[in-house]
Amino acid sequence: MKITIKEIAELAGVSKATVSRVLNNSKPVSDDVRQRVLEVIENTNFKPNAVARSLSLSKTHLIGMILPDLANPVFSRIISGIESYLRAHDYSLLITATDFDVEMKIRHINILKEKGVDGLILVTDHGDEAFQKELANFGKPVVMIGTESSVESIPVVQIDNYKAASEATQYLVDLGHKRIGMIRGPLSDPYAGKMRFDAYKSVLEPLGLFCPERVVEGWYSFDEGYSGMTALIKRSPIPTAVFCSSDLMAIGAMKCALDQGYQVPDEIAFIGFDDVQIAKMYNPALTTVRQPFEEKGRIAIHRLIDMIEHKQKTPQDRFITLSHRLIIRQSTEK
Structure with a gap:
């Protein structure tokens, strides 16, 4: 049987508001009260409702990602780098693809905005004036991979x-x-x-x-x-x-x-x-x-979550340029 916050509060001898503060770490709670609440939570194997928790924190723990093309192996490697970082953090990835269509890109920005994502990773920035306007007005942290953004507040992970x-x-x-x-x-x-x-x-x-x-x-x-x-x-x-x-x-x-x-x-x-x-x-x-695609993904998601959790608009080191390497094989030399 699923236990509620009200029952947790009764077992711990505190109010529902106090249980909420402990769960969300939102306001100071004395150490003995916190310990009492945490013991009840552990003993009852209580798991808070993710939707209710996201509403109380004004966060969804969702990261949006817009790609030009899902079929290209380049982008799957970037996703792999992002996922390897997310496994250790309390966020999920919501991926959309535009098939290189600028209007579709604008539509997906608005869809992700409606979904309440906490931040956005965008792979490639080229688009028209309407796209640039939507990006500037997104209202949540954005990180770009692969190309410099025309929006000056957006950090960029790239190679030269x-x-x-x-x-x-x-x-x-x-x-x-x-x-x-x-x-x-x-x-x-x-x-x-x-x-x-x-x-x-x-x-x-x-x-x-x-x-x-x-x-x-x-x-x-x-x-x-x-x-x-x-x-x-x-x-x-x-x-x-x-x-x-x-x-x-x-x-x-x-x-x-x-x-x-x-x-x-x-x-x-x-x-x-x-x-x-x-x-x-x-x-x-x-x-x-x-190109270090997995590293691009890891650095981009690390930077984005840092911006989300510390409420930064633009990091000091906006441009992160990673190294490339020429790999010599048989198509050029015998």
Whole structure:
């Protein structure tokens, strides 16, 4: 039989309000009274109603998370990092996906707001003015993963995309490649799209190696990589190396080249970005830029809960830039 707070109060010889103060740690209670209440709670195996408790604390212990795409393995690794931290804390994660639709992103922000989440983790920030307004007016702590937010109060967990893409491109130059193509993300995506492309271009242009005809655009998927490489193969002369804005793109592009009879890396070398699990499993294994996705998730949720519990609007160290690493595999070197 379920015991109530009223019965706990009667057994401990205190008021219901005192039991509530002990449970919520909201107002001072003498040590002997607290001990008496806690002993009754332990002896009766009392478990407070989570909904009632959240109302009394004006907290739901729910964290909202908005992703662009649930299918991409990049985002599942971020979630894994978040969940590993949440297991030791009294919070649950509520995840939604937008399929890269800005209007859907706005709708999900409002849904999570109605659900009363205590905070929000948002992966990628690009959107229109209406989206930026909704984000600024969210009213609860928000942490961004992957891109800088235009809302100045939002902390950001990221890598240096420009530096990472520059190193990847320079590595291909150092291998002796003169015709280096790129399958980039959309330029409307300011970080994985535009910033990685700008870095690629900035390395090649001073060397006289940049050629717009060797650049194609697509979303971050296997199919887009395959179709992008199909387009590059039709252009003459074809690249001897291709840098892709994601691993899934790179594997799609490499599969296309292999299907067309090209030798990898002898005739065409490939490099990706992310280091998802399949990058090392594919044959030939993919050279790529490794991102610390699990660490991004852990740091983001740690920062968010800290903001929630200490009622901080913006931490002093707003920008947290994590290290990346170039992983060399068989797709670029024999």
